[in-house]
Amino acid sequence: MGVRGRLAPPLLLAVALVALTGAPAAHAAPPTSARSAPAPLPPAPKTAEAVGYGGAVASVSAEATDIGIGVLRNGGNAVDAAVAAAAALGVTEPFSSGVGGGGYFVYYDARTHRVSTLDGRETAPLTADQNLFLENGVPLSFADAVSSGLSVGTPGTAQTWAQALRLWGTRSFADSLKPAEKLARTGFVVNPTFAQQTADNATRFAAFPATAALFLPGGKPPAVGSLFRNPDLAATYRELERDGTAAIYRGDIGQDITSLVQHPQVDPASGWDARPGQLSMADLAAYQVRQQAPTEVDYRGLDVYSIAPSSSGGTTVGEALNILNDFDLRHASSTQYLHDYLEASRIAFADRNRWVGDPRFVDVPTQGLLSQRFADSRACLIKPDSSLTSPLAPADPRHPGHGCAATGTPAPTTYEGTNTTHLTVADRWGNVVSYTLTIEQTGGSAMVVPGRGFLLNNELTDFDFTAAVPGVPDPNLPGPAKRPRSSMSPTIVLRDGRFDFAEGSPGGSTIITTVLQVLLGHVDRGMTLEQAIAAPRTSQRNAATSDAEPAFLASPDAAALTAIGEVFAPNPEIGAATGIQALPDGRLDAAAEPVRRGGGAASVVWPVGPQ
Numbered sequence: 001m002g003v004r005g006r007l008a009p010p011l012l013l014a015v016a017l018v019a020l021t022g023a024p025a026a027h028a029a030p031p032t033s034a035r036s037a038p039a040p041l042p043p044a045p046k047t048a049e050a051v052g053y054g055g056a057v058a059s060v061s062a063e064a065t066d067i068g069i070g071v072l073r074n075g076g077n078a079v080d081a082a083v084a085a086a087a088a089l090g091v092t093e094p095f096s097s098g099v100g101g102g103g104y105f106v107y108y109d110a111r112t113h114r115v116s117t118l119d120g121r122e123t124a125p126l127t128a129d130q131n132l133f134l135e136n137g138v139p140l141s142f143a144d145a146v147s148s149g150l151s152v153g154t155p156g157t158a159q160t161w162a163q164a165l166r167l168w169g170t171r172s173f174a175d176s177l178k179p180a181e182k183l184a185r186t187g188f189v190v191n192p193t194f195a196q197q198t199a200d201n202a203t204r205f206a207a208f209p210a211t212a213a214l215f216l217p218g219g220k221p222p223a224v225g226s227l228f229r230n231p232d233l234a235a236t237y238r239e240l241e242r243d244g245t246a247a248i249y250r251g252d253i254g255q256d257i258t259s260l261v262q263h264p265q266v267d268p269a270s271g272w273d274a275r276p277g278q279l280s281m282a283d284l285a286a287y288q289v290r291q292q293a294p295t296e297v298d299y300r301g302l303d304v305y306s307i308a309p310s311s312s313g314g315t316t317v318g319e320a321l322n323i324l325n326d327f328d329l330r331h332a333s334s335t336q337y338l339h340d341y342l343e344a345s346r347i348a349f350a351d352r353n354r355w356v357g358d359p360r361f362v363d364v365p366t367q368g369l370l371s372q373r374f375a376d377s378r379a380c381l382i383k384p385d386s387s388l389t390s391p392l393a394p395a396d397p398r399h400p401g402h403g404c405a406a407t408g409t410p411a412p413t414t415y416e417g418t419n420t421t422h423l424t425v426a427d428r429w430g431n432v433v434s435y436t437l438t439i440e441q442t443g444g445s446a447m448v449v450p451g452r453g454f455l456l457n458n459e460l461t462d463f464d465f466t467a468a469v470p471g472v473p474d475p476n477l478p479g480p481a482k483r484p485r486s487s488m489s490p491t492i493v494l495r496d497g498r499f500d501f502a503e504g505s506p507g508g509s510t511i512i513t514t515v516l517q518v519l520l521g522h523v524d525r526g527m528t529l530e531q532a533i534a535a536p537r538t539s540q541r542n543a544a545t546s547d548a549e550p551a552f553l554a555s556p557d558a559a560a561l562t563a564i565g566e567v568f569a570p571n572p573e574i575g576a577a578t579g580i581q582a583l584p585d586g587r588l589d590a591a592a593e594p595v596r597r598g599g600g601a602a603s604v605v606w607p608v609g610p611q
């Protein structure tokens, strides 16, 4: 790719400094007179694929990837690097991640060959019930709910970092936050994606003075090429370094979070009615990241691990893979392969929507959803020459064998926002982290905690506001200290007990189909992980139409699939995945998006091979 070969000398210096110190240097602004606007700085360079040894990082952010690589270079393991990089994402991707949000952390330990997971999902307040989003018996619209205190769940991210480090890391929580603290203080160069995301949210950001002060300096989104500093976030990280996560879960950062949720601070001129929420210090004190067994399915001899409920990611990707175990995708035509993929996804979503919610509150048949017997009973629905009609009825995984008979009332896939970020890290010892983190919608609740430099999530809008189908049990209604169903699917794949590849994506409910399509492209269709990530996407989620990117719609496959009954709806961009693949010769191949969301950043400690 050779991007680095074309760097301007000051930037080369910055890159060299990153390589030496593991922390990005502040970009030195060229001298300017006090009155003239500073000349735009070039954003940090990104490379979508990197091959080599010594560890690898793939994320959407050049700065986060560089910080992760710095930790690996200095002897940290994959968990250390993942936490440091995630903290950096909180700086450069504040609309998708940060200590105001949550996520799911999947870890492969090379010594024990075991995969472990952490569920750091946001939770509803203890006072919540299933009427959380009803006013006078009527559900709020998503637009009314999103930018409010009502949508904010107890954040899980800082506790996820601390617990991951405690269980599997080698560095302290404080050390792991330092590079990101420095990045927040010294700043990063605004790229077009950051500027666009700010512009897209400018109206609601302007309604909250603390948010406007941070993200709309001078009333406008920051200019591309300007330096964006977040000293408040640097101070927040510093406080976390000093006091640990107690600063959030029992301390003054937590006080600031709960008081904002209970009393949203709105510019009266905006006219915005930001509903208050009831999140309290009792909720923060009660919050616990859950360490739980991963989901596991055998796909063509590979062991595919992901996250169990409260996310629907692992069970839904897993069920679709089990269904596809019954089809020969390797030798199928391209159209037939895509047809089988869309149909398996349609069926898996029918079952997801009926059965998956927070397992502490509903009896989720996780093992049944993941059983090959259940999948076999569903695979018979797929016909080679015609598309199924959605919404398709679910079957009962507790009593497999009747999957081809309609056994329930179909439930639609309810709305989920589409922004999040996925980070993949591997170290020189073979340990791997696949970590998806989020604040839900791009820009979350739009509420920056005053003086703290981070946005609060709107994750509670991932609950169904009312039963998806009246009269049919809905596993995803709000409840006290309940976790809303997620679609995040951080995935790690082993071959003969050893790391083969890992991947994940943002994209709301399309996360599941993106992770599935990338996996199939790589395992069955002969693509490298990078090619599978770059390939045009389509997504079927038990809906009348399948989303499809423009490049997919332009393909002969789209026409052939339309001829057998598939109906496509255009979607400009589906997902922004990252992954890492272990090559047979021992090198690591780190892969990110070449184009989507402005392209991602892949890097390895010792580059060797095609760059």
Ligand code: GLU
Residues within 6 Å of the ligand: 416, 417, 418, 419, 420, 421, 438, 440, 441, 459, 462, 485, 486, 487, 488, 505, 506, 507, 508, 509, 511
């Ligand atoms: N809130 C979504 C979920 O938990 C994630 C949003 C996104 O990925 O864009 O699945």
